[in-house]
Amino acid sequence: MTLLGSNIKSVFLTGGAGFIGSHVADLLRADGYAVTVYDNLSNGHREFIERHIGKPNFKFVQADILDTDRLATEMKGHDLVWHLAANTDIIGGAEQPRRDLRDCVMGTFNVVEAMRQLKIQRIIFSSTGAVYGELCTDIATSESSGPLLPVSTYAAGKIGSEAFISAFCHLYGLRGWMYRFGNVxxxxxxxxxxxxxxxxxxxxxxxxxxxxxxxxxxNYFLVEECIQGMAYGFRTIPMTDDKPCDVFNLGTDxxxxxxxxxxxxxxxxxxxxxxxxxxxxxxxxxxxxxxVHITVDRVNGFGWKAxxxxxxxxxxxxxxxxxxxxxxxxx
Ligand SMILES: NC(=O)c1ccc[n+]([C@@H]2O[C@H](COP(=O)([O-])OP(=O)(O)OC[C@H]3O[C@@H](n4cnc5c(N)ncnc54)[C@H](O)[C@@H]3O)[C@@H](O)[C@H]2O)c1
Structure with missing residues (x-):
């Protein structure tokens, strides 16, 4: 079984030079998928993906998801968008709150808007357990826990991103698999x-x-388990016209x-x-x-467990x- 199944041939991977993204690139390449890594290297490292650069069916684009023209040009023709690019400096975010608005909310908006224009349907998205704010201090929060009242601009940015992905799925026929991670x-x-x-x-x-x-x-879990969990959900949990997107906590129990x-x-x-x-x-x-306590019962119920x-x-x-x-x- 390949990571994403045989319906997918090419993946547009934002944030693919980062920690998780570079491992996603490794696993996709090992399974023979064509991959475009789109990353502005604000926190990524070229050496993480160096082994793939220059190889057939691999392209590295050093660019920003805020550059809408470049984003659409490079995204064109892919079967799936795996969207990991975000500001991940949570501590720094408190001093520069606009960064989470730009790199997360506006960046994600640009990604789904490009998908809409290019008629690319499927998106995998990395959200975070941080969206639960204070709720997850004493109780283990599930996907239906709320209200979501974030305590960081990082988490606010992720809630905004989930919201745009969901709206685009409902309005424009996109299909979204969104994951709220523990610590990877x-x-x-x-x-x-x-x-x-x-x-x-x-x-x-x-x-x-x-x-x-x-x-x-x-909750801490290894990067390969995180990637395999996201891919498992994508392969096995269908999105439909009635339910075009969904969100899953992902981590250990x-x-x-x-x-x-x-x-x-x-x-x-x-x-x-x-x-x-x-x-x-x-x-x-x-x-x-x-x-931070999150339950992973839902994804476990679909048959995936760390x-x-x-x-x-x-x-x-x-x-x-x-x-x-x-x-x-x-x-
Ligand atoms: N690592 C964790 O524990 C964890 C937990 C929850 C969620 N996540 C999410 O998973 C994703 C990947 O996280 P990571 O740990 O690999 O972080 P990372 O910082 O290593 O990777 C993010 C990548 O996105 C790139 N990037 C940032 N802004 C960009 C922009 N405007 N345009 C293009 N590229 C941009 C960075 O250069 C970097 O390579 C992020 O969305 C993060 O919020 C991570």
Whole structure:
């Protein structure tokens, strides 16, 4: 079974030079799909996709989803849009709120508008569990939980994007598979708690400072499980005239506490004596969601389940970041 089935031959992949996107490109190429990566490299890395550049049926376009002419020109002729481009600097977003409006809401609008004009029907979209705001602090939120009152401009941007995709699906015949992820982790991460802890312990092997109250807990899952989950939904959950799009939580059915991440990283770096210091308040930065609980029952009900528990995924991702373990697709 190929990743997206045999009806799809060519994929237009926005954000394809980023952490998740470059792995999507690897998996699509391994299955023989033609791929166009469209990325402005604001946070992506050419080296993540270097192995594909110059190969047949692969094109890299360094451009912005806000450039509507270029977007439509390059998107033309593809069977599916896999839309991952977004501002992913959640902390920085608090200081530049317009970035989430531009790179997420307006960018997604441009993507679906180009699809409408070019008569490209299918879109896979990466949303986030952050859309649940404070709701997911104490209860595990499902897709029908609400009201959605985001606490970051990043999450506001994702809700706006989901809304435009849904409206275009209902009005113009598009078909949308939207996924609200937990925390996606792997060897090519460029930020996040695992990345930070390894960096800090390399700088000072005697002490690890944890920002926040140490009670943070989130759902972590490996990048390949995330991609396989999105593709599984696309292959097996049909969208119809009555229901042209849908949204699914995606992650594991478990969580990892931040202090346990610190412990796993201490073990993997062989630093048993490193002191853990917890300093700060409940919210480590403006817009932070210290406790994120989402249920993945719905996607499990359709037959997809992450194979690894959150703690196992954290250990593997940490090992990959340290170069101790490499996934078949590098990282
Ligand atoms: N990593 C996670 O834990 C996680 C969790 C929930 C949702 N997501 C979503 O998954 C997607 C991929 O995330 P990631 O972790 O790989 O992040 P990333 O920052 O590595 O990838 C995003 C890519 O989009 C590109 N990009 C940004 N703005 C652009 C624009 N205006 N035009 C063209 N390209 C642009 C960046 O250069 C980057 O390569 C994002 O939409 C993100 O919001 C990620």
């Amino acid at each position: 982790i792997g060897g090519r991460m460029t930020h996040g708690v695992i990345f930070d802890f390894i960096r800090k312990l390399r700088e000072n092997p005697k002490e690890l400072l944890i920002r926040g109250d140490g009670r943070q807990e989130k 478990s969580i990892t506490k931040v202090v346990d991440i610190a412990q796993i990283i201490k073990e993997e770096m062989d630093l048993p004596d490193a002191r853990i210091v917890i300093e700060g308040t409940k919210r480590a930065w403006p817009g932070d969601q210290p406790r 194979k690894l528990k959150s703690d196992q995924a954290v250990r593997i991702a940490a090992r990959r970041m340290m170069g101790k373990e490499v996934w078949a697709f590098g990282g």
